Amino acid sequence: xxxxxxxxxxxxxxxxxxxxxxxxxxxxxxxxxxxxxxxxxxxxxxxxxxxxxxxxxxxxxxxxxxxxxxxxxxxxxxxxxxxxxxxxxxxxxxxxxxxxxxxxxxxxxxxxxxxxxxxxxxxxxxxxxxxxxxxxxxxxxxxxxxxxxxxxxxxxxxxxxxxxxxxxxxxxxxxxxxxxxxxxxxxxxxxxxxxxxxxxxxxxxxxxxxxxxxxxxxxxxxxxxxxxxxxxxxxxxxxxxxxxxxxxxxxxxxxxxxxxxxxxxxxxxxxxxxxxxxxx
Numbered sequence: 001x002x003x004x005x006x007x008x009x010x011x012x013x014x015x016x017x018x019x020x021x022x023x024x025x026x027x028x029x030x031x032x033x034x035x036x037x038x039x040x041x042x043x044x045x046x047x048x049x050x051x052x053x054x055x056x057x058x059x060x061x062x063x064x065x066x067x068x069x070x071x072x073x074x075x076x077x078x079x080x081x082x083x084x085x086x087x088x089x090x091x092x093x094x095x096x097x098x099x100x101x102x103x104x105x106x107x108x109x110x111x112x113x114x115x116x117x118x119x120x121x122x123x124x125x126x127x128x129x130x131x132x133x134x135x136x137x138x139x140x141x142x143x144x145x146x147x148x149x150x151x152x153x154x155x156x157x158x159x160x161x162x163x164x165x166x167x168x169x170x171x172x173x174x175x176x177x178x179x180x181x182x183x184x185x186x187x188x189x190x191x192x193x194x195x196x197x198x199x200x201x202x203x204x205x206x207x208x209x210x211x212x213x214x215x216x217x218x219x220x221x222x223x224x225x226x227x228x229x230x231x232x233x234x235x236x237x238x239x240x241x242x243x244x245x246x247x248x249x250x251x252x253x254x255x256x257x258x259x260x261x262x263x264x265x266x267x268x269x270x271x272x273x274x275x276x277x278x279x280x
Contacts, residue, residue, distance in 0.1 A: 001073075002051075002052050002055070003049070003051035003052050003054075003055050004051075006018075006055070007022070011023075017062075018055060018058035018059060018062055019058055019061060019062040019242055019243050019267075020058060020267055020271065021271060021274060023274055024267060024270055024271055024274070025054070025055075025058070027097065027270070028054055028092060028097075028098070028267075029050060029051060029054055030097075031091070031092060031095040031097040031098070032050055032053075032054060032088060032091050032092065032095070033050055034095070035091045035094065035095055036050065036091075046084075047075070047076060047080075048074065048076065048084065052074070053084050053087075053088055054088055056070060056074055056081065056084060056085065056088075057084070057085045057088040057089065059073075060081075060085050060245070061243040061244075061245045061260070061264065062242070062243055062244060062245075063244055064243075064244040064245040064248045066251075067079075067081045067082045067085075068081075070085075089256075089259065089260065089263065092263055093259060093263065098263060098266035098267055098270060099262075099266055100158055100159065100160055100161065100262060100265060100266055100269065101157070101159050101160065102159070102160055103159075103160045103177075103178070103179055103180070105159055105160075106150070106159060106160070106179060106180060106181050106182065106185065107180050107181070107182055109182070112154075113152060113154075113159075113182070113185050114153075114154065114184075114185065114186065115152075115153040115154070115185070115186045115187075115188065115229075116150055116151060116152060116153060116159065116181065116185060116186070116187055116188070117150070117151045117153050117187075117188045117189075117229070117230055117232055117233040118148065118149070118150050118151075118174065118179075118187060118188070118189045118193065118233070119148070119149055119151070119189070119190065119230070119233030119234065119236075119237065120146050120147065120148045120149075120170045120173065120192060121146070121147050121149070121237040121240075121241070122137055122139070122140050122144040122145070122146050122147075122166065123144060123145050123147065123246050123247065123250055123257070124140065124142050124143065124144050124248070124249045124250065125143050125144060125145055125166075125249060125250045125254065126143070126249055126250070126251055127143050128143060133167060134165045134166075134167050135165050135166045135167065136166055136167055137166035137167065138167075140166070142166075143166055144166035145163060145164075145165065145166065145250065145254065145257055146163065146164045146165065146166060146168060146170075146173055147161060147162075147163050147246075147258075147261055148161060148162040148163070148164070148170070148173050148174065148177060149161050149233065149236060149237065149240075149265065150179060151232060151233055151236055153188070153229065153232060155272065156232060156236065156272060157269045157272055158236065158265045158266075158268065158269055160177075160179065161258070161261060161262055161265060162174070162176070162177030162179070163257065163258045163261070164176065169192070170189075170190075170192035170193055171192065171193050171194065171195055171196060171199075174193065174196065174199070175199060181200050181202075183201065183202055184202070185202065186202050186203070186204065187200050187202065187203040187204070188203070188204050188205075188226060188229060188230050189203065189204075189205045189230070190205065190206065190230065191205060191206050191208060193205050194208070204226060205226075206223040206226055206227070207219045207222065207223060236268070239268060240261075240264055240265060240268060243264050245260060245264075246260075246261065246264065
């Protein structure tokens with residue numbers, strides 16, 4: 001299934017196939033194409049055009065099949081599929097077209113941020129050969145990588161991310177990420193961020209039920225109101241995990257996980273600015 005065969009699909013069907021809309025695909029293609037023009041071409045031309053190479057990369061993120069199966073689908077060798085996908089990922093990263101705003105936006109006096117939501121999601125990984133305890137998540141009962149997202153509550157865009165091992169506490173990842181917030185920015189988190197007020201005074205988390213006691217009706221209402229606002233972070237994590245590379249057990253080298261996560265998060269931000277698809 002080449003790009004020529006799928007480019008005539010409807011916008012919603014194209015997104016179901018590869019995870020992004022045609023407008024986003026065209027912007028990604030332009031970033032890859034502009035980089036290829038600057039590169040001095042040597043040797044024999046590749047079997048697949050840039051459109052097919054980009055579609056292969058999105059297919060890999062979206063379905064997360066093995067390089068062998070991807071290569072068989074596209075009529076190339078397993079190692080060739082690996083090199084193509086890695087090249088496209090590196091090119092998109094170097095182009096700086098799809099990047100997150102970054103931590104500096106949280107301290108910028110010119111930014112109009114008022115409320116941010118911080119949340120952590122976990123991606124399963126294969127059992128490591130070494131230091132297994134550091135990656136074992138007691139919550140998920142398996143080995144995982146944790147990814148923290150800081151979201152602008154006003155527009156739903158991801159500002160920055162941070163990553164840690166499955167055993168690390170959510171608050172520990174927040175501290176290690178060195179995220180600094182202006183005092184006038186309110187930070188909303190879940191119960192995993194107990195003690196965040198010591199790091200940032202203007203923070204709100206749900207109140208825990210006291211041992212052997214019960215929460216008052218007022219505390220329950222406050223927790224429910226906070227949950228209605230904070231659920232945006234859960235929805236964003238769900239949309240990111242449409243790409244199965246973030247939800248299926250991660251088989252690749254862990255060093256490259258953050259690069260792929262950030263690229264997918266930047267694609268999510270880009271599509272927020274596009275006009276909504278009209279339902280037929």
